[in-house]
Amino acid sequence: MxxxxxxxxxxxxxxxxxxxxxxxxxRPASGGPAYGLHDLSEAAFVVGGPGTVVDVALVSMLGDGRLVVGGPGIVQVHPGSWATDPTERAVLQAHRGAPSGWLYQVRYAAMCDPAVQEIGDALAARGLLSxxxxxxxxxxxxxxxxxxxxx
CATH class of the missing domain: 1.10.287 (Helix Hairpins)
Structure with missing residues (x-):
């Protein structure tokens, strides 16, 4: 026994x-200073994934007036709005595809955009994400x- x-x-x-x-x-190898985060979008992806990246872009656009809230869960793009990075470009493109401006549709479509997904791929290639x-x-x-x- x-x-x-x-x-x-x-x-x-x-x-x-x-x-x-x-x-x-x-697990990803811990990198040195060369493997640090390059911008706010990468930091947002590390913290919360593609949804947080899109949320940061939405808040940035809302903060400087390029995006306005039209009602509960409805967003509208101010005419003549521009994009400062690929994530904001994905948000603008997603808004064009969502005729009602429903925030859920805009957010989900922007999350699935290849530009947002490439942020995660780049982080994984540098060893910052699994x-x-x-x-x-x-x-x-x-x-x-x-x-x-x-x-």
Whole structure:
């Protein structure tokens, strides 16, 4: 009986060590000063993903009058508005595609725009973000290990 308990303890310890090494290897490498964030859009993407990037662009456009609130959940672009970065360009393009100016439609369409997605791709290429799904096998392993150890 003691031999079986010892074998189980060794198996759990080995599995835990391998899991920690795998998790450490799947995370992005910590970069030096050359890997820092370049602008506010990149900082917003790191904090909250594409939705936060679009929110920053919306607030910026609202702050300087290029965008006005027309009602609850409705936004209107001021005539003659311009875009200062690719994210704002995506917001303007999304507004053109949303005839009612419904904020949800504008925000979602801008989030899916390739210009916004490229921000995340650039961050992942520089090692500041993990590519989507890179930690999934390790989370699955951890869940199985926790389930087996808990039963």
């Amino acid at each position: 003691n031999l079986l308990a010892l074998a189980i303890w060794i198996a759990v310890i080995v599995s835990s060590v391998l899991l920690m090494r795998g998790l450490r290897g799947s 590519p989507p799904g890179s930690g999934r096998p390790w989370r699955r392993w951890a869940l199985i290990q926790a389930s087996v150890c808990g039963s």
